[in-house]
Amino acid sequence: MRGPRPADLTLYLVTDTHLAGARGVPDVVRAAVAGGVSAVQVRDKDASRRELLALVRAVQDAVAGTGVPVLVDDAVDVALLAGADGVHLGQDDLPVQEVRALLGPDKLLGLSVSTPGQARAACALPPGTVDHLGAGPVWSTATKPDAAAPLGLDGLREVVAASALPVVAIGGIGAADAEAVRATGVAGICVVSAVCAAPDPAAAARALLPTSPAGPSAPGGTP
Amino acid sequence: MRGPRPADLTLYLVTDTHLAGARGVPDVVRAAVAGGVSAVQVRDKDASRRELLALVRAVQDAVAGTGVPVLVDDAVDVALLAGADGVHLGQDDLPVQEVRALLGPDKLLGLSVSTPGQARAACALPPGTVDHLGAGPVWSTATKPDAAAPLGLDGLREVVAASALPVVAIGGIGAADAEAVRATGVAGICVVSAVCAAPDPAAAARALLPTSPAGPSAPGGTP
Numbered sequence: 001m002r003g004p005r006p007a008d009l010t011l012y013l014v015t016d017t018h019l020a021g022a023r024g025v026p027d028v029v030r031a032a033v034a035g036g037v038s039a040v041q042v043r044d045k046d047a048s049r050r051e052l053l054a055l056v057r058a059v060q061d062a063v064a065g066t067g068v069p070v071l072v073d074d075a076v077d078v079a080l081l082a083g084a085d086g087v088h089l090g091q092d093d094l095p096v097q098e099v100r101a102l103l104g105p106d107k108l109l110g111l112s113v114s115t116p117g118q119a120r121a122a123c124a125l126p127p128g129t130v131d132h133l134g135a136g137p138v139w140s141t142a143t144k145p146d147a148a149a150p151l152g153l154d155g156l157r158e159v160v161a162a163s164a165l166p167v168v169a170i171g172g173i174g175a176a177d178a179e180a181v182r183a184t185g186v187a188g189i190c191v192v193s194a195v196c197a198a199p200d201p202a203a204a205a206r207a208l209l210p211t212s213p214a215g216p217s218a219p220g221g222t223p
Numbered sequence: 224m225r226g227p228r229p230a231d232l233t234l235y236l237v238t239d240t241h242l243a244g245a246r247g248v249p250d251v252v253r254a255a256v257a258g259g260v261s262a263v264q265v266r267d268k269d270a271s272r273r274e275l276l277a278l279v280r281a282v283q284d285a286v287a288g289t290g291v292p293v294l295v296d297d298a299v300d301v302a303l304l305a306g307a308d309g310v311h312l313g314q315d316d317l318p319v320q321e322v323r324a325l326l327g328p329d330k331l332l333g334l335s336v337s338t339p340g341q342a343r344a345a346c347a348l349p350p351g352t353v354d355h356l357g358a359g360p361v362w363s364t365a366t367k368p369d370a371a372a373p374l375g376l377d378g379l380r381e382v383v384a385a386s387a388l389p390v391v392a393i394g395g396i397g398a399a400d401a402e403a404v405r406a407t408g409v410a411g412i413c414v415v416s417a418v419c420a421a422p423d424p425a426a427a428a429r430a431l432l433p434t435s436p437a438g439p440s441a442p443g444g445t446p
Contacts, residue, residue, distance in 0.1 A: 053317060076300035077317060102304060141433070
């Protein structure tokens with residue numbers, strides 16, 4: 001097996017600098033990881049690359065020793081300079097096969113999809129190109145104004161069915177519906193506001209963990 | 224000597240997608256190189272990284288066989304994926320020493336400076352970190368609204384005097400003042416509007432070339 005792959009995507013936190021507010025992203029991440037977050041993506045579309053590099057390094061310091069991987073949204077150069085564990089790309093970011101070639105085989109590479117067709121296309125790439133898919137938005141959300149139409153649980157199930165790769169669900173997921181989302185067969189759930197905007201990010205993360213330690217419940221299980 | 228360095232910076236074109244308009248950046252670059260442009264930097268702050276990568280490749284195709292180097296503004300990942308000849312960084316972009324380490328020794332690395340102090344700081348970096356400085360703006364300009372206060376010719380002379388590296392002057396330079404700017408001792412002049420907005424980019428480039436083929440005239444020469 002190569003490098004840190006596969007990652008534990010059970011509870012995947014995407015950072016939001018504005019929502020973290022005065023506490024700062026690294027402190028929110030530290031608390032969230034203490035609460036059970038298993039992977040972190042640093043995302044800040046408003047930061048310069050220089051600011052983003054500093055932010056990624058601060059998050060790496062915050063999770064040091066926990067084994068939690070840190071991925072960087074979009075900015076491949078920043079990920080390389082920081083020695084991050086991986087990159088997350090959108091459909092309109094740099095082409096995944098070329099980014100994989102630049103990153104080498106050991107880095108995590110996640111790709112956003114919003115339809116079953118995009119999931120199939122990602123799974124049809126050469127093995128080892130993409131590690132996991134971020135499917136969404138499940139619900140409409142204010143933290144990603146350019147997002148596609150919401151999938152809902154049925155749409156999410158269709159993406160999961162179309163994908164041979166692990167799928168994490170993203171978009172408006174909170175503690176109240178985390179189990180219902182997990183029951184679609186996803187490898188994990190991805191959250192932004194539910195943790196970054198929470199007064200107690202550790203408690204918020206804990207409330208989003210699977211109720212069964214064995215992972216997502218099987219389709220048709222207790223809702 | 225390493226790779227394509229040192230570059231001929233006599234007439235250095237920075238692209239502007241909006242000014243190039245319907246003709247498209249690659250056609251403007253092709254004409255400008257035919258007119259005497261000796262180096263090209265692809266700059267498009269509004270493009271996504273994916274769009275920028277496509278643009279860089281189109282510009283590389285446009286100059287193929289001419290020996291004119293193509294640099295990329297800011298986007299180190301795009302430069303790496305495109306196999307560009309180099310990168311140009313601003314003071315707020317990714318740190319130059321780290322970018323140099325990522326690029327390896329053979330790529331061109333230019334850095335923007337707007338004061339003699341910034342020029343001295345760049346020249347104090349380990350040899351081979353920065354290849355050349357872009358000093359400006361000489362005059363105020365609409366194509367870079369976030370630029371520092373204009374240097375004028377006297378300020379430009381101070382930057383040149385402070386720099387052990389080749390300096391290219393940028394910012395509002397046109398055919399009427401190109402010789403006066405060259406007389407400050409710069410290695411070349413850098414233009415955006417004067418070529419990208421010109422009805423005939425080849426003729427516009429020709430009009431910006433040094434009048435003496437020996438290069439910039441000595442200070443005190445014929446104005």
